[in-house]
Amino acid sequence: MISDTNKETKVYFSVCVAVMKRNFKLIIIIIIVGTVVILSISATNYQKQSTLLREEIFDKCEMIALELKYTRDYLAETIAIANLQHHEEARGLIPAIAGNAIGKKFYDATGYQLRQVSSKYRNPKNKPDKFEKEALLEFGKDGNLSGYKGVDKINGQKVLRYLIPLYIEEACLKCHSAKETIPEFIQEDYPEDKATDYTFGDLRGAISVVVPIDRAEAEIKGNLIHMTLVTTAGLTFLVTFIAIAINITIKKTEKSKLRS
């Protein structure tokens, strides 16, 4: 019984091989064409997905930057209302200092990097890099520009970057107007201070967000390669199966024709 089944399987298998051999060229052509089609669909998909991912991350960056901007505004206003700007103990509430501390915690938790930069910086740590300089230049040219984004490389790592402008408001003037009028402890702490002599409405600097994108893009690529391989294997199987089925049907029809 078992050997019978084995025999049948063997016969069936050899018929399949024969059919495959006869249609070899056709099958290969169909598989190649199919693979090319699948590959181009995958490439388009990759483009689409990575554009979507970037847009999504840029949107997040904008939200995070705005959140920090309004936190900073609130701190500056609170300091001004309470007349705290001349108190050294209130240093931790200074918008830029609080922003840096919040940024550090936020980076540890999310990997999103937050900075506050200016071409006329008070703290040299807030000196803008090349990308940030470009953004500040654009904000300077166009007062209606609400954000500046792009792809960049930092230490060999691909990153997305997003900046929003910061303008001088009434509360900022307490510490960023003429040098003689700003709190003494600030004058002492920052002897090389460039962040003075601002007037209301001036572009003061920007909030800068940096997000690594390498890992997310590699994940999309991995998923698509996997999908392409699975689809190609499926297509190969399907084409072979259809070819075999067609050949068997043809053979059967030929046989029944011969008999009749």
Ligand code: HEC
């Ligand atoms: C109580 C004083 C105070 C007020 C009010 C204040 N700042 Fe500052 N600002 C500082 C100090 C001090 C620094 C340097 C912080 C550091 O060491 O990183 C600074 C730094 C900055 C920086 C980072 C770049 C640089 O110059 O180092 C920006 C941008 C900035 N301030 C914008 C503003 C804006 C906009 C406002 C109003 C919404 C404001 N500041 C209100 C004291 C103040």
